[in-house]
Amino acid sequence: MRAGGGPCGGLKDRKNETTSNLRCDVEWNGEFKDGLRRRAPRPSDRTPRSRLATAICMYALRREMSKARLEAFSDGVIAVAITLLALDLTVPEPGHGDLLTQLGNHWPQFAAYAVSFFTIGIIWVNHHARVSLIAVVDRTLLFINLVLLLFVVLIPFVTATMATYLTSGAEDSHIAMAVYAVVLEGMALSFTAMFEWSLREGRTHIVVPLEQRHRERLRTSIGALVYAAVFVVAFVSAPLSLALAGFTAIYYIFAPVPQGAAGPELQELGPGPP
Numbered sequence: 001m002r003a004g005g006g007p008c009g010g011l012k013d014r015k016n017e018t019t020s021n022l023r024c025d026v027e028w029n030g031e032f033k034d035g036l037r038r039r040a041p042r043p044s045d046r047t048p049r050s051r052l053a054t055a056i057c058m059y060a061l062r063r064e065m066s067k068a069r070l071e072a073f074s075d076g077v078i079a080v081a082i083t084l085l086a087l088d089l090t091v092p093e094p095g096h097g098d099l100l101t102q103l104g105n106h107w108p109q110f111a112a113y114a115v116s117f118f119t120i121g122i123i124w125v126n127h128h129a130r131v132s133l134i135a136v137v138d139r140t141l142l143f144i145n146l147v148l149l150l151f152v153v154l155i156p157f158v159t160a161t162m163a164t165y166l167t168s169g170a171e172d173s174h175i176a177m178a179v180y181a182v183v184l185e186g187m188a189l190s191f192t193a194m195f196e197w198s199l200r201e202g203r204t205h206i207v208v209p210l211e212q213r214h215r216e217r218l219r220t221s222i223g224a225l226v227y228a229a230v231f232v233v234a235f236v237s238a239p240l241s242l243a244l245a246g247f248t249a250i251y252y253i254f255a256p257v258p259q260g261a262a263g264p265e266l267q268e269l270g271p272g273p274p
Helices: 046-063 067-088 099-105 107-132 139-165 172-199 210-220 222-234 240-256
Strands: 012-014 017-018
Touching: 046 240, 067 107, 067 139, 099 107, 107 139, 107 240, 139 172, 139 240, 172 210, 172 222, 172 240, 210 222, 222 240
Parallel strands: none
Antiparallel strands: 012 017
């Protein structure tokens, strides 16, 4: 091991310029364009030192994944999605009747907007609460979060579609409402997957004891079960299905956020390694 560096190396000075890039301790050959020599990377020679260096570098890369970046990216996507909902709130220009009548005729758009607005708002609140409990971020969590955001971004589209066909009375109204329910179901299942990921020891600041996990799974699955019911009811009555989705949003407004599941009997993890 070279002096002044570990298996992943340290800061190097080149032509009096300091670089903060963390470099793994590998073999190099060849030249820089400016004439400085280096050695090109080659496969590990499978010596204990080489395997240790690779393992430490990969461990460092995993630990560099920032929870702040996950939260910032998610907040941005959710903010855009909730803003797009308002773009479909329109009324005809003058000449199509009095304004009050037109507003009344467009009640499906306003009802769908209200349900979806609070649904996305609750997603943001619960996402913030869930992520605040997370101690480490890995690739699996990042992709689970991406799937969640995939469904969040679809909510404005399915909201506009559902509002357009909600009172048509034809089969299209049932299909539009069913598609809306499918997106909400996908969002709920993504939250469930995030919860399941968090159960592994060391991933969160709070440990859920084994004897309490079944209860917590049921609590986390309420949304998925209700949105499955919303999907079924959509083929009976589209307005009734929307009302059920609205009641679900109201329930989650007053329901405790994920921290509430961490009662006093749950164990807090001590500080992790530096």
